[in-house]
Amino acid sequence: MVRIIESLSEIATQYDAAFVDLWGCVHDGVRAHQSAIDALVAFRKSSGKVVLLTNSPRPRAEVEKQLDELGVPHEAWDTIATSGDSARLAMFEGAVGTRVFHIGTPEEAPFFEPIHLLENPAEIRTVPLDEAEGIVCTGPFDSTADPSVLRGELLYAKTKGMKLLCANPDIVVDRGHEREWCAGAVAKLYEEMGGTSLYFGKPHPPIYDLARRRLVEVAPVSDDRILCIGDGPATDIRGALGEGMDSLFITGGLSLKETGTGEGPDGQPDPDRLEAHLSEEQVPATYAMGQLR
Incomplete structure (x- = not known):
């Protein structure tokens, strides 16, 4: 049975590092959560290292800019790993060819900027779909529209045998109080249509x-001293399980309603509903709490 805790400090001495999800834990896409910032600052002051581990399709530098805009101070983290960077490595290794059709918004264009982690990166060009060898999806063209609006483009790609590189395996995310579709929803639809999708963010091994x-x-830390923190059962918790790491499930994010979080006076999940939800998702968590604090 998952152990419900009141604060990160309860278990902090058991870990030397934390892989911390951003959206739903540290911020909601609109504003930062001060309680989470305080908890991470305290963890670092006790010699813990914080890796912000996000399924954002953006490169690390772009995520850092976003954190500055949201008011997340550098004192709360040591380094950043994004699914965007993990996917970019694969793209520049030629995983879906060199001529690619981009599904995403103009704001996600930095995904295609040169990468310096490879000696001989492939030369990638974005082209119209009928000229493409493969697809790179950083997110839907319109995050508020059902991904099925892309069925025509995906059907054409499938008939041509194109692979789809998914830069963010998340299906949905909550921006403030509004739910939006992510690249994972497009990749899932493509697979359901018989296409091949390649994933590089949580819960898949490349991002870890x-x-x-x-x-x-920053510092060498063994896996048994790393705690994975996140609000996504299918991404954060399943990823931690696959990597053999302990996990802290933040129930007040994507699973707010399913776990009954906040319905009681203490803002914590309902124990029975929490267990039922994790059982349904088929992912055990080590710990759980309503909000990171």
């Missing part, structure tokens, strides 16, 4: 390999 590389630049 990148996170370890980022962590080693």
Whole structure:
């Protein structure tokens, strides 16, 4: 049975590092959560290292800019690993060809900027769909529209045998009080149509390999001393399980309603509903709490 805790400090001495999800834990896309910032600052003051591990399709530098805009101070983290960077590595290794059709918004264009982690990166060009060898999806063209609006483009791509590189495996995210579709929803639809999607963010191994590389630049830490924190059962908690790491499930994010979080006076999840939800998702968590604090 998952252990419900009141604060990160209860278990902090058991871990030397934390892989921390951003959206739903540290901010909601509109504003930062001060309680989460305080908890991470305190963890670092006690010698803990914080890797912000996000399924954002953006490169690390772009995520850092976003954190500055949202008011998340540098004192709360040591380094950042994004699914965007993990996917970019694969793209520049030619995973879906060199001529690619981009599904995403103009704001996500930095995804295609040169990468310096490879000796001989492929030369990638974005082209119209009928000229493409593969697809790179950083998110829907319109995050408020059902992904099925892309069925025509995806059907054409499938008939041509194109692979789809998914820069963000999340299906949905909550921006403030509004739910939006992510690249994972497009990739899932493509698979359902018989296409091939390639994933590089949580819960898949490539992003954890990148996170370890980022962590080693700060301090060497063994997996048994790393705590994974996040609000996504299918991404954060399943990813931690696959990597053999302990997890802290933040129930007040994507699973707010399912876990009954906040309905009681203490803002914590209902124990029975929490267990039922994790059982339904088929992912055990080590710990749980309503909000990161």
